Amino acid sequence: MAVKNRVIPFAHRLEVGLLIGTVIDEMFFNSSFWGFQSYYNLNEDIALGIKYAERASGLSSYSEQFYNTSAQVDFNKAPGPGSIIMASCRWSFLYGKMSFSKNYVFPTTFAAEVDGGVNRMGDETMPYASAGLTHKVFFKKHLGIGASYRLLFYQTLDTVSTDLGSSAPTPAGTDFEKKIQVSQSLELGFTFLF
Structure with a gap:
């Protein structure tokens, strides 16, 4: 019974937390993001929540290399990624x-x-969607830290679908084609359980 009994019950409790992470295969823009999340545990296994994340501004070191070529491609002219808001469903299976x-x-x-x-x-x-796995460890009855791996599926603007050369005018967002992107992210989350 000492093994089976839960030290921390989750049913009908609220979780709030902060998250930081990186999109590990982002080519042109800064891959870092931060945000917050909140979940309500319907029972011991299922929780529903909402998440908000904000992508960091700036370019990756990879995209800055293109400016030093003869074409002088300037990715600062392209619209960068911004905020993400989503509803979430979590199933704690273990x-x-x-x-x-x-x-x-x-x-x-x-x-x-x-x-x-x-x-x-x-x-x-x-539109934006993701699916992932999270491992969370609680150090106190109210405080936890978790690591997540996610697959991301979202529509985005194709950064290389229009001329970004230094001599070209800055294009409007409507000048870029849209595409479906599949990416991966790693996250670190800090949780407080009420």
């Missing part, structure tokens, strides 16, 4: 306890999450 010594036991969960919402690129708002 609950356990980890012990690093005889005196300290840390409750832990593994969860699958699916998200759906919209992302902003320049002045355009486009």
Whole structure:
């Protein structure tokens, strides 16, 4: 029973937290993002929530190399990624306890999450979805830290679909073609459980 009993009950409790992360295969823009999330646990296994993330501004070091070529491609002229807002459903399929010594036991969960919402690129708002796995460890009965891996599926502007040369005029957002992007992200989240 000591193994089966939950140290931390989740049912009918609210979670709020902060997250930071990176889109690990972003080519042209800064890959970092930060945000917040909030979940309400319907029971011990299912939680519904909302997330907001803001992409960091600027370019990647890879895209800056193109300006030093003969074409002088300037990705600063392209609309960059902005904010993302989404609804989320989480299924905690595994609950356990980890012990690093005889005196300290840390409750832990593994969860699958699916998200759906919209992302902003320049002045355009486009659909966004993701699916991922999260491993969370609670150090206190209210405080946890988690790591997540996600697959991202979203519509975005094709940055290379129009001329971004230094001599070309700055294009409008409507000058870019739209495409479906599949990416990956890694996140670190900090959670407070009420």
